[in-house]
Amino acid sequence: MVNVGVVIAPYSAERKFRMPAKGVIGGAGRGLVVGAAMPVVAGAASPIPGGTIIGLLLVPITAPVGMVYGTVKAVPAKEVEKAEVAIDQAADRLDAFDTRGLFQDEIVRLGSERTGLKFVALPGIGPKDLKEVVAYDQLDILGIDTVLELRLEEGGLWGLYTIDPSSSAFLEIRVRLIRKQDNDVLLEDTVECKSEERKYTEWAENEGQDFYDDMISCIPLLAEKVVDDVFLVYPLPKK
Amino acid sequence: MSMTEYTQYSQLRIMGSLKSQTGRLRLGDPQPSPFKGEGRRRVRYPIFVLIFLFVLAGCGTPKVGLQPQYPLVKKGMFALWGKFVEADSLQPTLRWEPFPRQEDHDADQEGFLSRIEDVRYELRIWKTMTASSGELVYARGRLTLPYHKLEEPLEPSKKYLWSVRAHFIFEGEPRTIEWGLAGLLLRGEVVPNPSCFRFRTPP
Numbered sequence: 001m002v003n004v005g006v007v008i009a010p011y012s013a014e015r016k017f018r019m020p021a022k023g024v025i026g027g028a029g030r031g032l033v034v035g036a037a038m039p040v041v042a043g044a045a046s047p048i049p050g051g052t053i054i055g056l057l058l059v060p061i062t063a064p065v066g067m068v069y070g071t072v073k074a075v076p077a078k079e080v081e082k083a084e085v086a087i088d089q090a091a092d093r094l095d096a097f098d099t100r101g102l103f104q105d106e107i108v109r110l111g112s113e114r115t116g117l118k119f120v121a122l123p124g125i126g127p128k129d130l131k132e133v134v135a136y137d138q139l140d141i142l143g144i145d146t147v148l149e150l151r152l153e154e155g156g157l158w159g160l161y162t163i164d165p166s167s168s169a170f171l172e173i174r175v176r177l178i179r180k181q182d183n184d185v186l187l188e189d190t191v192e193c194k195s196e197e198r199k200y201t202e203w204a205e206n207e208g209q210d211f212y213d214d215m216i217s218c219i220p221l222l223a224e225k226v227v228d229d230v231f232l233v234y235p236l237p238k239k
Numbered sequence: 240m241s242m243t244e245y246t247q248y249s250q251l252r253i254m255g256s257l258k259s260q261t262g263r264l265r266l267g268d269p270q271p272s273p274f275k276g277e278g279r280r281r282v283r284y285p286i287f288v289l290i291f292l293f294v295l296a297g298c299g300t301p302k303v304g305l306q307p308q309y310p311l312v313k314k315g316m317f318a319l320w321g322k323f324v325e326a327d328s329l330q331p332t333l334r335w336e337p338f339p340r341q342e343d344h345d346a347d348q349e350g351f352l353s354r355i356e357d358v359r360y361e362l363r364i365w366k367t368m369t370a371s372s373g374e375l376v377y378a379r380g381r382l383t384l385p386y387h388k389l390e391e392p393l394e395p396s397k398k399y400l401w402s403v404r405a406h407f408i409f410e411g412e413p414r415t416i417e418w419g420l421a422g423l424l425l426r427g428e429v430v431p432n433p434s435c436f437r438f439r440t441p442p
Contacts (some may be wrong), residue, residue, distance in 0.1 A: 168371050193429045197369040221429040232409075234414040238283050239346040 027074020035066015083204030090208025
């Protein structure tokens, strides 16, 4: 039987938040950028020859329109700042909660239940920072053939760059499956969990509890995705 | 299949160079880009126009896994994902392609399909507000037939995401296929995600 050691990097996921434009000035600035970028992007993506040039020609019209729209639609700065405090506190609570331990336990439980392999948690082992590459063959982890290395890479709220964007709570995880005897990386993938979308100020309600809950509820979903994709999904032949 | 072979599959999927000429997965050579050298200017716009027309004709909906037979995927001309098609009742009978599909038989040159047994289906339904994710409201596993009448009514006038996948035993080991998805395929995201199939319940 193959024994899989489950390692989770001890560092916290990088926080990434797509906030609304702050107040009239922030709204005007963001509106200007969005208004200027929109026709250029649309032109570049369109199948029309010279679409980018046509888009560029429209910028002098769309940029000021965007600026005015941003000024009118922006969320008051105080409201954004208040929401920011609530969401930061919820993110701090998440950091204090043992999300990594929960994730590791869930992987071990699901992996053992669903596959014919034996999954073992390896606490205290793993890359200490983003750049560290661990030589697992040098470690004293007897009985382990393969290491499933997990890193919580990024988490937060993300959505489109608009004046007051709807955003999803998200958590992104880097997965590497490494053969212990020679540190050969058998698989490297990134998996992501996203929630339903809400406005930034809505996420901040009840001291950011919805954000906190949605981030926690991502953990079992991500664990299932990792176990399924790495160990269970069979590669169907393609013609 | 060894773990190395599994992981090769995943790596290939990531690299977008999945090849299987013999029924086994192998690392394929990178395909030459049509946008290299002098040919670039000549081919760029015709290719975009062809892609545009292909999407316009509604023939280009990317898909993975078992596809629904009811409710069907109906995608707008420029939409990334399907529409919320109205189901016929609050307890619809959801239908999907049986596994293995004809395309699996056609591609099976090494007799893989003759070595699988105990095919079962797993069905999940999520209630959604914004279609970006959802709350799991119905799940059934070990279904033997490629359809299922919901045993409990869903809420009226609500949007739902759903998906299905097949589980089976291959050479004594439990295996599965990917969740069925359609449209812009978000295969790196957990389900539910916007690529799941969609329906809404009647009032």
